[in-house]
Amino acid sequence: MNAKPVPSKARAVIIGGGVAGCSVAYHLAKLGWKDVVLLERKQLTSGTTWHAAGLIAQLRATKNMTRLAKYSQELYGELEAETGVATGFRRCGSITVALTDERREEIYRQASMARAFGVEIEEISAADVKVRYPHLNTDDVTGAVYLAKDGQGDPGNIAHALAKGARMNGAQVIEGVKVTAIHQADGRVTGVSWKRDGIDDEGMIDADYVVNCGGMWAHEVGRMAGVSVPLQACEHFYIVTEAIEGLTQLPVLRVPDECAYYKEDAGKILLGAFEPVSKPWAVKGIPEDFCFDQLPEDFDHFEPILEKAVSRFPALAEAGIHTFFNGPESFTPDDAYHLGEAPELQNFFVCAGFNSVGIQSSGGAGMALAHWMEHGYPPFDLSDVDIRRMQPFMKNKTYLEARVTETLGLLYADHFPFRQMATARGVRRTPFHEHLKAKGAVFGEVAGWERANWFADDGEKREYDYSWKRQNWFANARREHEAVRTNVGMYDMSSFGKIRVEGRDAEAFLNRICGNDVSVAVGKIVYTQFLNERGGIEADVTVTRLSETAYIVVTPAATVPRELSWMRRHIGDFAVAIVDVTANEGVLAVMGPNARTLLEKVSPHDWSNANHPFGTAHEIELGMGLARAHRVTYVGELGWELYMTSDMCAHAFEVLSEAGSDMGLKLCGMHMMDSLRIEKAFRHFGHDITEEDHVLEAGLGFAVKLNKEAFIGREAVLRKKEAGLSSRMVQFKLREPEPLLYHNEPIVRDGEIVSYVTSANYGHTLGGAIGMGYVPCEGESAEDVLGSNYEIEIAGVRVAAEASLRPMYDPKSERVKA
Incomplete structure (x- = not known):
């Protein structure tokens, strides 16, 4: 040593x-x-x-x-x-084969994505696979992709x-x-x-x-x-065969539908597995003397993978196994x-x-x-x-042991859109969870929170049928979407982060980290971003002034640790306390053109524009309880977010549900919210806006007040304003109503791939798939950007798209302020 x-x-x-x-x-x-x-x-x-x-x-x-x-x-x-x-590094190429139509759709979508990212890739047929991998049984191969520059080492x-x-x-x-x-x-x-x-x-x-x-x-x-x-740590298995006669250098091969990968090395084949249910290892602690150790063989666990592999690669049937290896690898939630x-x-x-x-x-x-x-x-x-x-609770070992039984296998599982984790569920539930469950909610999970994504009809199974086409909940989400556009819907937003900032310097502190001006009257709501020194977006939040010395900052559910970290790192000498109060309050959003009518039935509060204009919050009576009504929206309609302490949530839900029963009040989920916000071109943090996206290029300059001095990022905003934009956020709508967009599809401008879709969903009101994405525009005007022909590439097929720099739905926000 x-x-x-x-x-x-x-x-x-x-x-x-x-x-x-x-x-x-x-x-x-x-x-x-x-x-x-x-x-x-x-x-x-x-x-x-x-x-x-x-x-x-x-x-x-x-x-x-x-x-x-x-x-x-x-x-x-x-x-x-x-x-x-x-290093043993060599570019031998790689092939991924599909054995189903769904997997073919996935890998062909990945091929389109690869082109948007500048990766050399080629869609190939089963016959092409056979040429490059002559030992393989390709009878049931539905499609494949080849990456010539992939390698091994x-x-x-x-x-x-x-x-x-x-x-x-x-x-x-x-x-x-x-x-x-x-x-x-x-x-x-x-x-x-x-x-x-x-x-x-x-x-x-x-x-x-x-x-x-x-x-x-x-x-x-x-x-x-x-x-x-x-x-x-989980156990990870592979075998290495004896030398196979006639085996020459081959591409790395992945057969995800059989949970297997193959690597040729010195005339032998290494066959590895990412089985659907894995085996956590050393849950109670890794042995102190662990060093170059192997774990005990478990041939029964590996055998189902090997059986399929022998059919896929018949030469394995004759080859002896030189090594059966089981070693630990670490997996995350x-x-x-x-x-x-x-x-x-x-x-x-x-x-x-x-x-x-x-x-x-x-x-x-x-x-x-x-x-x-x-x-x-x-x-x-x-x-x-x-x-x-990562959320603080995720270090829990019981949680990790349950979750990683799934995450190892997810490497080769079908990566369907909207796929939900199946393990370690139910850790965080909102105060409305059981009420929503009783009404047919189908839950997804974000940051450990169980959230109603859509509502099943009576007699309909409450689970996802995954697909790259329209999934089983598509019509349900459309009806929820239409209810909010035409009548009134209600949905649970309790999982969204709530951070209380309080102290004598609360206003000065928030003005330091926010691009917008929070020196506002009590009850005013400010939409703003936390900017970094480069003008990129570290957070996308609303800030509501509760009193002279207190504010509530509302954030996406998954980013609370990130926001808390950013705020605490910049607290300096400011006299403020920063506290995560997410679980203290439940939130029901009541949205739609008839939202005011419903709320007037449950509260004596004056809901008029004169008394309660957009962008303000008031304490209200709700049923026999109290709440705080924020007039804001992420769906582009008239509406309020109702904040109430957790003890009053059940009462509030029951009061609103009963009052809305004779006016068609519809319970809605997160899929509805996303389809509505994409029509309104509202940005989604983590997809449309990130720390490397400049706030002006994201089209959010209206939320930055340059006449306010000394906020983080101000100089970068001034520099960009002087230099001009190098890209613009554009909203797209496919001209054909059938194809679906998810994200990362290439944006094609006048025949050339120039960018990719950052987020997307189906616009039920607009009648087609809607996507957002940045279009490079160095030295160009807005008219130049819109003067081009646009297409979006989906699994190798280019579909014509309309482009707009203004929201395609209600561009003047007249409905929001009705």
Whole structure:
């Protein structure tokens, strides 16, 4: 074991010597961070990296995840020449085959998406598959895609090459040293304690930054720092055959409908599985001496995969099994890895939980994290993997054990739109949950919240039938949509985040972090964004003034930890308290042209425009209780959001339901809300607007008050205003009523792919699928942008689309203010 001395000070300490830790060390050293120390408890790669399959693909589910994967591949292609360590990297290509029509639709949609992201891809036939993979049974193949530049590599050697590159640039890599404690002061990490493996030698390192690259140990490393890192190890299986005669270099092959992947290596085949129900491992803790260990064989668990594989690849029937391997890999609650600065502790970063895609992801993840540490922000929007997306309860081990039985298999499951998790459900329920359930609600889950997505009719089964076409709830959601457009609907918004900001400096603090002006009268509601120094959007919220010293900030359900982190990081010397009060109040939205009529039946409040105009909130009597009525909308109709304390929610629901029974009041779900907001071109945070999207290019300049000084992002807004827009957010409607849009479909302008759809849904009022997306427009006017011909590509087919810079539905918002 290396007895290299451990320094007493470092700029950054990296915990964990797998491929992720080595990549972070490499990229920090490349940026000139000389005093970087990587500590590995045993030996480099001894956790998961050493037994990874080494598949290196380019295409991921979103643009920026694809950027990171492409970066990894390009890095590994150059690493051997830089370091002299053979990485085994070769571009052998990859094939994904579909065995059903639904899977063919999925992979062809992915092919369209790949073109929008600049990835070289080709749709191929079953006959083409047979040419490239002659050993394969292709009788039932319905379609396939081929990526010529995908590849494979030697995982252990890739990690060792990164480690050597880090050392070549001044970093220290020390094996046999375990971190035993993480120190902090005033909300900031200050260093670590360590102990050398097997001998009486321990000490401390004072550090400005600590990076948790602990792999399947990252959960426990996080606990030492008081940081939630939700992940759990699962058993992962593959076999390696004896040499197969005549086997030459082949592309990597994925057959997701059979949960299997194939990799040719030195004349042998590695067959791996992502089975639908996986086996969590070491739930009560990883053995202290774990190092390059295999787990016990479980042939019964793997056998169903192997049986299908023998039919798919008949040569396997004659080939002996050289190795049956079972090793642990870490999985997260949503199948996305964890990256970024922990919201609980400044300068404590996480890079872990790679869900079996660690080799293809770690190169890019290390680059992105090093940029983040160097500059204070990521190189582009990383919300897909930003650890701030995780909710505090998700560190619960019982929850994790239940959830990861599903997430491993989801890698190869059909990625249907609107697919809901099946495991670890029911953790967070709103005060209206049982009332909605009794009325036919079909629930989805966001951030652990059970939310009514749509309502089944009497006698109709209360579950999803997934498809890429119109799903079984399409007509139900249309009726809910039409009720809000033409009459009145009611839906539960309790899961949306509510953050109370209170104190003598509440107004000054919020004016610092908000683009809009919150110096308003009590009861006024302000729509605004939190901007970063680049003019990008960190949050999209409403801010309601409750008193001279108190405000309520309302956010999307999933982003509460992110908003809390942003606000607390900028609190400085402001005298304010910031408290998450989401669970304190339930919220019922009453929306539609007859909303006022319904509310007049249950409350003596004056609901007129004169007394209660748009953008204001009043305390009201509701039935025999009290509520706070906010006149705002995310659906583009007259309406109010009614906030009431949790103890009064059941009463409020019953009063409103009874009053609305003779006027056709319709209970509605989240699918309805999304189809209505897309018609109104309301932006969706995380899709249409992110931290890398400039607020002016997003078309939200009306919510920025430049005459207000000293707010974060003001200079960036002024610069963009002076320089002009380089892209514009455009709303699209397909000219054909049948095709459906979801997101990431290519936007085609005058025959060329120029961008992609950021969010979409079906516009039942407008009569077609509606999408949003940014169109590059450097030096162009609005008229120039609209003067082009547009199409949207769906699974390889281009469909004509109308384009608009104004909302296609009620562009003057006359209905909202009725």
